Amino acid sequence: MILDYRAFDTFGESNVLFVATITVLVLLHFNKKQSKAVSETQEISKRQAKEAALDRSFEPKNDPILQCVAKFLVPLILIFGIYVVLNGHLSPGGGFSGGAIMGAGLILYLNAFGFEKTERFFTEKTYKWISFAALTTYCLCKTYSFYCGANHLESHIPLGIPGHILSSGLILILNICVGCVVTCTMYTFYVMFRKGDF
């Protein structure tokens, strides 16, 4: 439903998420650079450092229980998220729910193993490219008919048998795009609020 005749609505939602992430990135990044450039009084910076150290002391550092649980749970959560995304047109679920599940899995991995492990495969650049590619694909899939002069409600992709995984034309592709955007957004929000930087 949300990806068929309300697809432009969903496109707008994805863009809202994207814009919100960019704004958060701008706000928290900019602050860091500014506070470095402007030399504050020593007392305040000392207090800030103390508070930051206090914050850090509550974070799990190489916690064996968390790591052991995460080792089992993270692949299961990620696979379940992918299942929800891919079955979005057949069952309850879809891009948003699946993306949120995958984002939660990534956050659990990050909490268990620290930033060094996740920075090997997910940095600001990754976020930028995945979001850009997903949004562009979504946009092209839904607006190509504007440029070809055809009625976009008709689909050229064979519809297949209802109930099979390749049975709904564009909706599978759109679900995957939305799932990518939501996963990246969840993870980026968490990283930005936790560390203020990638």
Add this chain to the structure above:
Amino acid sequence: MGSNLIVNYGEAVAMILFVIGFANLLLQNNLIKKIIGLNIMDSAVYLFLAEKGYIVGRTVPIVVNGVQSVEAYINPIPAGLVLTGIVVSVSVSALMLSLTIRLYRRYHTLNLDEIAALLQKEGL
């Protein structure tokens, strides 16, 4: 009136939640508590939409074992609207929280009155 209230208890709960959230948003001095109040208001609206969208005796609009009559399914549009609202509220919360973080780093307080006093001292 009383009997209607009991039948539509979901809507009644949604209204109470909305008022609680609105009071929080207006009366609290702490910025984080204001944001929590706004989120409670959001949840009340979703509860109201979901409650209104469900019709007793009909099933979810997913085609299993062939298409049945139109009467068998509920309309999926309220659920879609709730989804839209959730996504937007996540974005708005993140935006407000990051702005609050910046305010805290600037003034070292979350109390709106103190921030206003500091602003007056700066001549703004």
